[in-house]
Amino acid sequence: MSDRIDAAIIALNARLNGAALDGTAKFVVPGEGAILVDNSGARAGDDAADVTLTADGEVFEAIIQGDLDPATAFMSGKLGIDGDMGLALKLAGALG
Numbered sequence: 001m002s003d004r005i006d007a008a009i010i011a012l013n014a015r016l017n018g019a020a021l022d023g024t025a026k027f028v029v030p031g032e033g034a035i036l037v038d039n040s041g042a043r044a045g046d047d048a049a050d051v052t053l054t055a056d057g058e059v060f061e062a063i064i065q066g067d068l069d070p071a072t073a074f075m076s077g078k079l080g081i082d083g084d085m086g087l088a089l090k091l092a093g094a095l096g
Contacts, residue, residue: 002032004057005044009035011064012042012095019094023050023087029060037091051083051091063095070095 008027012035024038026049036045053070055063059078062068070092073079081088 002029002057004061005029005033005035008060008064009042009044012037015064015066016041016094021087021090021094023084025049025087025091026052027060028052028054029057030054032057049083051081051085051087053088053091054080054082066095 016037018041020039021037022039024036024047026046027035027037028046033044034046035042036047036049055073055078059068059073063070063073063079068078070079070088074081074088
């Protein structure tokens with residue numbers, strides 16, 4: 001696991017602030033690791049999830065820091081989404 005993933009877990013937990021997700025989401029940063037997000041918060045892990053969001057490290061950081069809207073990243077092809085789009089939208093709203 002990378003330092004970027006470790007820092008992102010802390011940032012995600014602060015930004016989500018206990019938001020209810022009704023499922024499990026996974027952020028994947030190829031070559032660096034994965035983060036699972038559910039009602040318990042964010043943690044390192046690569047287990048199965050209802051939705052998987054994949055982006056390179058720079059895009060992932062920009063989304064986590066609030067500098068890039070997840071919907072914009074998806075529409076521009078910078079963020080891949082596989083699985084429950086409704087959950088992905090709920091997660092995007094919680095991050096916004």
